[in-house]
Amino acid sequence: MKTSRRDFIQKASLFTGVFTLGFDWFSADASAMEVVASTGRFNAFLSIDNLGKIILYSPNPEIGQGIKTAFPVVVAEELDVDWAQVQVEQANLDTKQFERQLTGGSGALKHSWDRLRKAGATVRKMMMQAAADQWKVDIAKTKTSKGFVLGPAGQKASYGSLAEAASKLPVPSEVTYKDRKDYKIIGTRVKGVDNKNVVTGKPLFGIDIRKPGMVFAQIVRPPFGATLKSFSADDVKKMPGIIDVVSFKNKVAIVGSTTYAILQARASLRCDYSSDAPLESTETHQKWFDEGMKSDKAQVMRKDGDFSAAIAKAVKVVEATYECPFISHSPMEPMNFFADVQKDSVLLAGPTQVPQPAQKAVSDLLKIPVEKIQLEISKMGGGFGRRLNNDFVLEAAELSSIIKKPVLVMWTREDDMTGGIYRPAARYHFKAGLDASGEIIAFYLRGVGINAGNSTRQDNFPVGAIENVLIESFDQKSAVTTGPWRAPITNFLGFAEQAFLDEVAELAGKDPIQMRLALLEKVKTKPVGKITYEPDRFEEVIKQVAEKAQWKKKPGVHQGFSVYYSHLSYVAQIAEVKVENGKPKVTKVTAVTDCGEVVNLSGAENQVKGAIIDGMGHAMFAKLSFQAGVASPNNFNTYRLIRGNEIPVIDAHFVNNGIAPTGLGEPALPPTGGSIANAIYAATKKRQYKQPFS
Amino acid sequence: MAINCTVNKKKVSLDIDPNTPLLWALRDHLSLLGTKYGCGIAQCGACTVWVNGEPMRSCVLPISAVSNAQITTIEGLDPAGKHPVQVAWDELDVPQCGYCQAGQIMTAAGLLKNNPHPTDQEIVDGMSGNICRCGTYHRIQEAVKLASKKIKK
Numbered sequence: 014m015k016t017s018r019r020d021f022i023q024k025a026s027l028f029t030g031v032f033t034l035g036f037d038w039f040s041a042d043a044s045a046m047e048v049v050a051s052t053g054r055f056n057a058f059l060s061i062d063n064l065g066k067i068i069l070y071s072p073n074p075e076i077g078q079g080i081k082t083a084f085p086v087v088v089a090e091e092l093d094v095d096w097a098q099v100q101v102e103q104a105n106l107d108t109k110q111f112e113r114q115l116t117g118g119s120g121a122l123k124h125s126w127d128r129l130r131k132a133g134a135t136v137r138k139m140m141m142q143a144a145a146d147q148w149k150v151d152i153a154k155t156k157t158s159k160g161f162v163l164g165p166a167g168q169k170a171s172y173g174s175l176a177e178a179a180s181k182l183p184v185p186s187e188v189t190y191k192d193r194k195d196y197k198i199i200g201t202r203v204k205g206v207d208n209k210n211v212v213t214g215k216p217l218f219g220i221d222i223r224k225p226g227m228v229f230a231q232i233v234r235p236p237f238g239a240t241l242k243s244f245s246a247d248d249v250k251k252m253p254g255i256i257d258v259v260s261f262k263n264k265v266a267i268v269g270s271t272t273y274a275i276l277q278a279r280a281s282l283r284c285d286y287s288s289d290a291p292l293e294s295t296e297t298h299q300k301w302f303d304e305g306m307k308s309d310k311a312q313v314m315r316k317d318g319d320f321s322a323a324i325a326k327a328v329k330v331v332e333a334t335y336e337c338p339f340i341s342h343s344p345m346e347p348m349n350f351f352a353d354v355q356k357d358s359v360l361l362a363g364p365t366q367v368p369q370p371a372q373k374a375v376s377d378l379l380k381i382p383v384e385k386i387q388l389e390i391s392k393m394g395g396g397f398g399r400r401l402n403n404d405f406v407l408e409a410a411e412l413s414s415i416i417k418k419p420v421l422v423m424w425t426r427e428d429d430m431t432g433g434i435y436r437p438a439a440r441y442h443f444k445a446g447l448d449a450s451g452e453i454i455a456f457y458l459r460g461v462g463i464n465a466g467n468s469t470r471q472d473n474f475p476v477g478a479i480e481n482v483l484i485e486s487f488d489q490k491s492a493v494t495t496g497p498w499r500a501p502i503t504n505f506l507g508f509a510e511q512a513f514l515d516e517v518a519e520l521a522g523k524d525p526i527q528m529r530l531a532l533l534e535k536v537k538t539k540p541v542g543k544i545t546y547e548p549d550r551f552e553e554v555i556k557q558v559a560e561k562a563q564w565k566k567k568p569g570v571h572q573g574f575s576v577y578y579s580h581l582s583y584v585a586q587i588a589e590v591k592v593e594n595g596k597p598k599v600t601k602v603t604a605v606t607d608c609g610e611v612v613n614l615s616g617a618e619n620q621v622k623g624a625i626i627d628g629m630g631h632a633m634f635a636k637l638s639f640q641a642g643v644a645s646p647n648n649f650n651t652y653r654l655i656r657g658n659e660i661p662v663i664d665a666h667f668v669n670n671g672i673a674p675t676g677l678g679e680p681a682l683p684p685t686g687g688s689i690a691n692a693i694y695a696a697t698k699k700r701q702y703k704q705p706f707s
Numbered sequence: 708m709a710i711n712c713t714v715n716k717k718k719v720s721l722d723i724d725p726n727t728p729l730l731w732a733l734r735d736h737l738s739l740l741g742t743k744y745g746c747g748i749a750q751c752g753a754c755t756v757w758v759n760g761e762p763m764r765s766c767v768l769p770i771s772a773v774s775n776a777q778i779t780t781i782e783g784l785d786p787a788g789k790h791p792v793q794v795a796w797d798e799l800d801v802p803q804c805g806y807c808q809a810g811q812i813m814t815a816a817g818l819l820k821n822n823p824h825p826t827d828q829e830i831v832d833g834m835s836g837n838i839c840r841c842g843t844y845h846r847i848q849e850a851v852k853l854a855s856k857k858i859k860k
């Protein structure tokens with residue numbers, strides 16, 4: 014079924030005797046050329062054998078963001094082959110072939126755009142050269158179409174028939190890319206390459222991993238901040254299907270032959286915990302927010318002009334405080350990982366967004382060199398940032414090394430929701446001062462985060478358009494583990510900023526869209542300090558969304574506006590709210606996205622809609638609190654996720670301006686809370702200051 | 708005592724704890740891995756299978772309750788992927804991560820079996836018991852509609 018890369022090279026050399034280039038093939042050095050003569054791999058991203066089989070390799074973990082389809086689309090376009098001709102495979106972790114084998118930060122396409130195009134275009138040129146040599150014509154007289162090279166006298170040769178000759182040619186140092194008007198695949202609707210396997214229920218995910226001799230395990234983790242004192246395992250060990258009960262790092266692992274046996278055993282396991290200090294609760298966190306807001310130890314993240322002097326002169330002042338709770342990532346597939354630790358080698362398999370750090374961390378933990386640690390990347394049932402933290406990989410590896418068996422560690426939903434790594438909690442305080450004409454002359458933000466690092470994004474618009482700015486951040490350490498959550502920090506901060514600007518516009522008596530456009534004009538004419546965004550691209554999405562959603566031109570419809578720049582993409586939104594039985598209901602969200610070139614329109618739409626639904630669901634419903642170091646709720650009966658009968662119509666548009674593609678998995682999320690909160694205000698005159706909205 | 712039932716048209720005999728939820732019997736004892744675990748408490752629908760033709764949540768259904776029953780899982784819906792719901796799912800490119808989709812498809816196919824031409828509201832209501840964390844709800848609803856059209860032909 015799945016062929017590992019090593020397998021592939023062996024098979025390819027057996028069957029086809031064709032060629033590859035190593036990762037450093039761009040430099041085409043002698044050692045790279047040697048590899049050429051032994052396998053069917055032209056470069057890291059593609060192989061063509063002499064039977065015409067084209068395989069495109071997608072190096073980055075697929076978490077539902079569509080990378081496994083989007084990457085090969087770019088290679089296939091420049092290679093100039095029919096999409097139906099190619100086969101796509103997930104590459105396993107291979108640090109020699111690939112540079113950035115991870116998923117996170119919406120950065121994959123941005124990073125790889127040129128590499129992917131070059132991978133395709135280079136091989137296309139080599140095919141043309143091979144044909145030109147064969148036909149004794151100038152390469153300039155040849156062209157390609159759908160996997161064939163065409164000659165001036167009507168000659169025609171398939172890539173497969175040219176593969177061997179092409180692979181012996183020197184790698185061209187310069188290639189030209191297609192003009193985007195000639196694109197045949199990029200920008201069209203390409204269906205997910207895994208669709209067929211998904212709809213027929215093939216075992217693709219981490220929890221589907223089965224290996225010879227494998228056992229199952231679940232791990233009982235302590236409340237945050239607590240130490241495991243003792244546990245009673247004697248009875249549990251005697252239960253049917255239970256193989257072992259072991260403890261490590263304050264955790265107790267129950268190892269068994271089936272999931273149900275382990276679930277039953279867990280019900281009988283008793284663990285005693287102790288702690289030196291009182292365990293954290295939501296009240297503790299509230300106290301920390303209060304203290305952090307008053308603290309004189311906040312770090313200054315950005316300072317333009319003199320905020321204090323300017324605010325003292327302001328004619329009107331507006332202030333608001335927003336509160337961001339801890340929330341769980343809750344990907345549909347709970348955490349899990351497979352590990353088989355042998356004396357001096359390790360096999361890891363499963364869903365991680367960051368396989369290379371996983372390999373390294375396991376190497377450090379077990380003192381086994383990375384070369385001896387193989388990692389197979391499985392498909393992931395969602396990530397949303399949770400799988401950037403390899404805690405579950407380390408647990409599996411440690412447990413396998415203790416029990417000396419291959420093991421699949423499974424988290425229940427309750428484990429997944431209470432076992433750690435949350436979106437950091439934060440409180441934000443904004444303050445803005447206006448002069449007599451309603452211009453913003455002073456702008457202040459303090460973010461107090463809990464395990465958030467810098468909870469602000471100090472260079473965010475409208476910073477850059479205002480003379481006097483002060484942005485501060487204060488971080489409080491906590492026993493509750495946190496990590497990036499889809500669109501880290503901005504997933505909430507975006508709402509707070511955009512809701513606050515709506516209040517500012519109201520106080521200034523300005524239209525929220527006109528106010529932003531005027532601020533952007535200032536950035537262009539009189540920029541203040543460092544500018545990290547492009548005002549023209551901002552303007553474009555704003556103008557387009559206003560037109561598409563008919564801003565303020567729909568009588569009886571309550572609209573709210575927001576716009577956000579994150580992960581190098583720009584998204585403007587207008588949300589519409591209707592009041593039904595006295596309650597606001599979000600009926601529609603119009604979004605205009607500038608993510609540069611749209612590689613796969615179907616995937617892009619899916620990402621934008623999914624991110625808006627995600628942003629809306631968590632803004633409206635998600636609620637998590639802590640009592641004595643334990644999070645609650647712990648499952649979907651009480652932790653409410655948005656459902657199919659709660660979604661608005663989403664009208665998603667793309668600027669598609671041909672600029673190198675930027676992130677799309679995240680950028681449509683941050684503006685969502687803001688557009689919705691502002692529309693709710695338009696409908697009800699009630700501002701939203703925390704999540705979940707009330 | 709062993710429990711006998713039919714899974715995807717094959718007779719099987721399960722000599723295991725009769726309280727074992729069908730989900731784990733399918734996954735751990737019959738190696739049918741297409742049916743997914745999402746919550747274990749009948750909230751998300753990821754584990755939906757058919758029991759005697761009716762969509763059920765296998766995570767809370769003990770195998771003692773399916774004695775002599777006919778069970779259909781995603782693997783048995785149409786292994787070639789030609790069921791109108793599967794075709795519609797691919798055509799409209801519904802999946803993101805794909806994890807919830809086996810449950811969505813079994814729910815949708817069950818819905819259309821009982822009501823081949825549902826109204827938009829019936830589709831929304833019929834599908835809202837299944838969570839998709841990736842938020843593919845629009846396409847799920849459109850795909851049920853498309854599948855319904857395919858059935859008409």
Ligand code: FES
Binds near residue numbers: 744747748749750
């Ligand atoms: S796993 Fe059965 S409904 Fe969620």
Ligand code: FES
Binds near residue numbers: 841
């Ligand atoms: S496609 Fe990911 S949970 Fe539905």
